[in-house]
Amino acid sequence: MYDLIILGAGPAGLSASIYASRYKINHIVIGNIFDSSTSKAHLLENWPGEKSIKGLDLVNNFSDHAKDLGADIFQENVVEITKEVDSDSEKNIFTIKTNLDKVYQAKSILMALGTKHRKLNIPVEEEFLGKGVSYCAVCDGAFFKEKIVAVVGGSNSAAMAAMMLSEHASKVYLIYRKELLRCEPIMIDRLEKNEKVEIIYNTNVTKVSGDKKVELIEIDNEYNGSKKIKLDGLFIEAGSVPSASLIKGLEMKTDDSGYVVIDQSGATNIKGIFAAGDISNGSNGLRQIVTATSEGAIAATSIYKYLKEK
Ligand SMILES: Cc1cc2nc3c(=O)[nH]c(=O)nc-3n(C[C@H](O)[C@H](O)[C@H](O)COP(=O)(O)OP(=O)(O)OC[C@H]3O[C@@H](n4cnc5c(N)ncnc54)[C@H](O)[C@@H]3O)c2cc1C
Numbered sequence: 001m002y003d004l005i006i007l008g009a010g011p012a013g014l015s016a017s018i019y020a021s022r023y024k025i026n027h028i029v030i031g032n033i034f035d036s037s038t039s040k041a042h043l044l045e046n047w048p049g050e051k052s053i054k055g056l057d058l059v060n061n062f063s064d065h066a067k068d069l070g071a072d073i074f075q076e077n078v079v080e081i082t083k084e085v086d087s088d089s090e091k092n093i094f095t096i097k098t099n100l101d102k103v104y105q106a107k108s109i110l111m112a113l114g115t116k117h118r119k120l121n122i123p124v125e126e127e128f129l130g131k132g133v134s135y136c137a138v139c140d141g142a143f144f145k146e147k148i149v150a151v152v153g154g155s156n157s158a159a160m161a162a163m164m165l166s167e168h169a170s171k172v173y174l175i176y177r178k179e180l181l182r183c184e185p186i187m188i189d190r191l192e193k194n195e196k197v198e199i200i201y202n203t204n205v206t207k208v209s210g211d212k213k214v215e216l217i218e219i220d221n222e223y224n225g226s227k228k229i230k231l232d233g234l235f236i237e238a239g240s241v242p243s244a245s246l247i248k249g250l251e252m253k254t255d256d257s258g259y260v261v262i263d264q265s266g267a268t269n270i271k272g273i274f275a276a277g278d279i280s281n282g283s284n285g286l287r288q289i290v291t292a293t294s295e296g297a298i299a300a301t302s303i304y305k306y307l308k309e310k
Contacts, residue, residue: 001105002026003307005096008112010036011057011289012277014062016110016303021069023304027106029073030098031141033063037114037278037291041157042138042164047289054056055138058289076100081109081246083270092272108273108303111247111260111268111275112296115240115287120152125236133213133234136160144233146170150217151231152205153237154178159187166196173229174199175219208234240287242279252272255281266299272298272306 004020006013009031019026033039034056041055050058058221060247063073076098084093088230089107096104119125125133134140135262137151141164149169151162154176160183162174174181174191179201181188191197199222217229242258254267259281264272276282276299277292 001093001107002028003106004108004110004303005030005094005104005106006110006112007031007078008110008114008277009033009063009075009280010112010114010292011038011062011275012114012279012292012296012299013110013112014059014066014071014278015293016112016300017071017073017296018062018069019297019300020303021066021071023300025300025304025307027071028104029066029071029086030076030078030096030104031073032075032077033073040136040138042141042160043288044108045173048183053136074098074102076102078246081250082274083250088139090212092270093270094272108272108274108306110266110296110299111252111273111279112277112292112299113243113246115242117236118210118239118241120205120236122205123209125208128208128210128214128234130249131212132210132232133208135236135238136249137164137237138198138252140233140235141165141168144169148230149233149234149235150175150205150229150231151235151237151302152176153239154183155237155239156183156187158237159183159191162197163187163194165233166194168303169196169233171231172197173231175203175221176201177204177206177299178202189213207235240278262295265302266295266307267302274303274306 003025004027006029036057039056080097082095086093147172150173165172203221260275262280276295278287283291
């Protein structure tokens, strides 16, 4: 029986692990650093102390730091969490099952599961996944050397994906459904100066098609006199949704968008379960690495106090 199991090996989970080790909380981390949103970020330029660092390098640094302090990180997927009340302590104890049929038990849990990308839900999006449709510019961008690609979305992630893809592709369309991108103004400046990038506003992608791979997209507004654009790749950066499948069975309180509701200490409505990072409604909705690491640290501190409570 562990004192704490941290679910998620991204900035929130790994920061919590660093703090937990220093509090001498007997814990493990379950998750995959390569599955963290941070490893999909091409270049980070707002992590204090690093003017520019690759996302994967930063999350690797977090993981090395956590391991140096003694953390065991298991690359498994949690498929079920159940709880029961311990008759001695009258506190919850939790049983966690993973995809490798392993079972772990803990006195407390930190949910640091992050978010998953939102789909566009247009015809044959799923069938073309890996055949021109991608949700990760960092992972797949290099396959589009001298090709024509489009990015769908208006966020920082979408802007960053367009900039990154322009290093490989011959042309990058950035297609957004509204009339103003919602990314940081500094990103808009960079996009506008980039000769390979063309921004198409007030437009939705309605269909993707091709023979064996992506060849064409259809849009709902005319662009250069046509509602069709020929291209080789479609990168979808349409936002994210909390990784909520595990929390459903636990009757965990979420907000209207599905984010786990936490108080200032990181506690959820279920005694012994805390949440941190992108999955939570904390930090005024700012879902970034600085906030994920802070929430992880706060939660670990609260868990330390919770475990000591009689
Ligand atoms: C393209 C892109 C660019 C970004 N750029 C920036 C930026 O410039 N600056 C910035 O501050 N932020 C940026 N972000 C946001 C930042 O990456 C996130 O805010 C941060 O990663 C959140 O950390 P987290 O630990 O909450 O979740 P994540 O980093 O997403 O980690 C989630 C973890 O949960 C694990 N997990 C999920 N489900 C399960 C399960 N069932 N069982 C076990 N483990 C599971 C995953 O394996 C992963 O380890 C960017 C994000 C993207 C996608």
